[in-house]
Amino acid sequence: xxxxxxxxxxxxxxxxxxxxxxxxxxxxxxxxxxxxxxxxxxxxxxxxxxxxxxxxxxxxxxxxxxxxxxxxxxxxxxxxxxxxxxxxxxxxxxxxxxxxxxxxxxxxxxxxxxxxxxxxxxxxxxxxxxxxxxxxxxxxxxxxxxxxxxxxxxxxxxxxxxxxxxxxxxxxxxxxxxxxxxxxxxxxxxxxxxxxxxxxxxxxxxxxxxxxxxxxxxxxxxxxxxxxxxxxxxxxxxxxxxxxxxxxxxxxxxxxxxxxxxxxxxxxxxxxxxxxxxxxxxxxxxxxxxxxxxxxxxxxxxxxxxxxxxxxxxxxxxxxxxxxxxxxxxxxxxxxxxxxxxxxxxxxxxxxxxxxxxxxxxxxxxxxxxxxxxxxxxxxxxxxxxxxxxxxxxxxxxxxxxxxxxxxxxxxxxxxxxxxxxxxxxxxxxxxxxxxxxxxxxx
Numbered sequence: 001x002x003x004x005x006x007x008x009x010x011x012x013x014x015x016x017x018x019x020x021x022x023x024x025x026x027x028x029x030x031x032x033x034x035x036x037x038x039x040x041x042x043x044x045x046x047x048x049x050x051x052x053x054x055x056x057x058x059x060x061x062x063x064x065x066x067x068x069x070x071x072x073x074x075x076x077x078x079x080x081x082x083x084x085x086x087x088x089x090x091x092x093x094x095x096x097x098x099x100x101x102x103x104x105x106x107x108x109x110x111x112x113x114x115x116x117x118x119x120x121x122x123x124x125x126x127x128x129x130x131x132x133x134x135x136x137x138x139x140x141x142x143x144x145x146x147x148x149x150x151x152x153x154x155x156x157x158x159x160x161x162x163x164x165x166x167x168x169x170x171x172x173x174x175x176x177x178x179x180x181x182x183x184x185x186x187x188x189x190x191x192x193x194x195x196x197x198x199x200x201x202x203x204x205x206x207x208x209x210x211x212x213x214x215x216x217x218x219x220x221x222x223x224x225x226x227x228x229x230x231x232x233x234x235x236x237x238x239x240x241x242x243x244x245x246x247x248x249x250x251x252x253x254x255x256x257x258x259x260x261x262x263x264x265x266x267x268x269x270x271x272x273x274x275x276x277x278x279x280x281x282x283x284x285x286x287x288x289x290x291x292x293x294x295x296x297x298x299x300x301x302x303x304x305x306x307x308x309x310x311x312x313x314x315x316x317x318x319x320x321x322x323x324x325x326x327x328x329x330x331x332x333x334x335x336x337x338x339x340x341x342x343x344x345x346x347x348x349x350x351x352x353x354x355x356x357x358x359x360x361x362x363x364x365x366x367x368x369x370x371x372x373x374x375x376x377x378x379x380x381x382x383x384x385x386x387x388x389x390x391x392x393x394x395x396x397x398x399x400x401x402x403x404x405x406x407x408x409x410x411x412x413x414x415x416x417x418x419x420x421x422x423x424x425x426x427x428x429x430x431x432x433x434x435x436x437x438x439x440x441x442x443x
Contacts, residue, residue, distance in 0.1 A: 012039055022071035022188060023222040027051035029070040055223040068189035068224040073217065075191065077182040077209065081112035082174075082317070083332070083375055084205050085182045089320050090327045091194065094186035098321075101171040101314065102164050102408075105137065106130075110179045114205040115373055122377040125363065126175055129379060132356055133173040136349055140166030145343035168408050169341045171314045173353075176332050177376030188224030191217060199230030201238070203372050239328050240371075242385055248310060250337030253383060253410070255417035259306035263392075263429040275299050287432040293400075296432070300393040303429065305422055307388045312339045314380040315410030322398050325390035332375040334361040336383035342409065357381060392429055395422050399435040412438040 012028065013019055020028070020043060028043040028051070035042060046054070055067060077088065089096050108130040113119040140146075146165045148158065186194075191213065199210035210230065217225045248254070272278050276299070278286070290296065311319065313332050320327065338357045344350050357379060364374050390398070395418065402415035419435035 010040075012043060021048065021051075022073050022220060022224060023055065024048055024051045026067050026070040026188070026224060027054045030054070030067045052222045066189070068192065069187045071224070072185050072187055073191060073221060074183060074185045075213070075217065077184070079112075079179045080182060080209060081114075081177045081205060081376060082180050082380075083112075083176050084203075084209060085180050086317065086320060086329060087198070087206060088182060088184065088194065088209075090329050091186070091190055092323055092326060093190055094184040095323070096321060097183045098317070099180040099182070101174065101317075102167045105167075106133070106174055106178050111175065112177045112179050112205060112376060114177075114203060114376060115369075118369060118373055118376060121367060121369070122363075125360070126377055129173055129175055129356065129360075132352060133170050136173060136344070136353070137166055137170035139347075139349060140169045140343065145169070145347070169343050172312065172339070172341050172379065172381035173356075174314070174380050175377050176313060176380055188221045191221070192225055192228045195225070195228035196231045197234045199228070200232045200234045202235070202370070239330055242308070242328065242330055242387055248336065251339060251383065252337075253311045253315075253339065253414055253417075254309075255311075255414050255421060256308045257305055257421040257425055258308045258387070259304070259389065260425045261303045261305070262426045263303050264426070268428075271299060271302065284432075290432065292434075296393055296396045298393065300396065300429070301391040303392050303426070304389060305392065305395060305425065307390075307418055307421065309386050309388060309414065309418075310336055310383050311414045312381050312410055313378075313384040315408060315414065316384050316386065317380075318408060318411045319388075319398075319402070319414065320386075322390075322394065324394045324397075325388045328387040330385045331371050332378045332382065332384050333371060334364050334378060334382050336385060337361075338379070338381045339383065339410070340381070392422070392426070395419075395430075396433050399433060403436040403438060405436065405438075409438060412436075 011019075012025060019025070024043065024046060028039060028046050031042050031046065031054070032039055037045075077085070080088075085098055089098070108127060111126060141163055144162045144165070146169075148161045148165050184191075195210045195213050197210075198206040198213075201207055201210075207230075214225070214228050269280060272280060272283050276283065276297070287296070309316075309319070320329070338361070340350060340353055340357075344353055360377075360379055361382075364378055367374055399415050399419040399422070403412050403419065405412075407415075416435060416438055419430070419433060423430040423433070
């Protein structure tokens with residue numbers, strides 16, 4: 001077959017191979033739909049100053065904010081609390097990379113105190129929390145309670161795996177206000193919305209983040225970022241508490257489906273015929289031959305499921321990284337109880353751990369400080385409630401990935417429950433999913 005002679009595919013870069021600024025890139029691509037010219041020609045006709053004037057006109061005067069989706073800006077947030085990082089990562093579209101609790105030791109000096117009164121009331125408790133964190137971490141590195149082995153690997157690799165497993169155990173003791181580093185690659189439109197919403201928050205740290213975003217991003221984003229005054233109206237939609245739909249058991253993680261759409265009957269047959277020209281038997285045969293890690297077909301995106309999740313806050317951080325789902329995230333509280341890491345159970349450290357968390361639950365719940373402030377001193381072993389809504393293509397991806405043996409046992413367990421709930425609701429649709437039971441014996 002002869003190739004089309006006019007076909008061209010290229011990145012929009014200057015003669016030295018560098019990307020243009022977001023201002024110039026977005027303006028050029030906005031003009032693309034209105035002009036027969038090549039993007040190479042348009043970008044030369046759109047210098048920086050002209051690009052900024054163009055964007056002011058189409059965004060401010062015409063209200064075409066979609067122009068702010070024609071470029072991306074990488075933004076780094078350093079020294080933000082894990083509490084704030086969860087708020088930032090709740091936006092579904094940006095790509096995210098956050099400092100791992102699995103790779104490095106945290107210290108009390110990294111603690112964020114959004115209000116001085118919080119430090120005055122809980123400073124001594126946080127000191128003791130970090131002392132126990134260090135004790136548990138050192139014990140886990142020395143004793144290797146999870147039995148990490150090193151078959152066919154170097155001593156250095158084995159030691160690295162032991163340390164990762166130790167950090168997985170100890171992270172439950174970290175307060176949610178410990179600071180982290182977070183990178184987002186986002187559309188200017190999403191960044192502008194973040195600034196408006198965070199700026200209207202009652203949380204002092206989020207307000208500070210919004211102010212610094214506006215100050216430091218306007219130079220690179222121009223009109224795409226500039227008009228971002230805090231909008232108090234957004235305070236109406238902050239998730240405070242998700243209504244209870246069923247009884248819950250304190251300290252017991254669980255995933256329950258709360259909304260769904262099943263895939264069955266004549267509607268399924270018609271959809272497969274229209275989409276792929278297949279009968280169900282032909283479709284099933286093709287699905288059975290799906291290569292390992294291959295994404296399931298787009299027909300699975302036609303059906304959606306919602307989950308009510310109760311999981312320890314540390315594992316929630318892993319689950320939240322999945323971007324293709326809607327997230328409704330409560331503030332972290334102590335009302336759902338806490339979990340004791342499996343490797344600590346039956347050891348000399350279980351009793352100090354339980355006493356520390358029982359005390360934490362008591363003093364945090366009795367404090368008169370606002371919930372959005374108290375969550376900074378709440379340890380990450382406490383269970384956290386959220387709702388996630390996604391299509392079945394995402395269910396496949398998440399459950400197949402997050403149930404693998406290399407993952408943390410907390411999110412492996414909850415991902416397996418998510419698979420079981422989806423399979424209960426639609427066994428036909430989930431029959432080809434390769435989720436791994438975390439309780440199954442390994443070979």
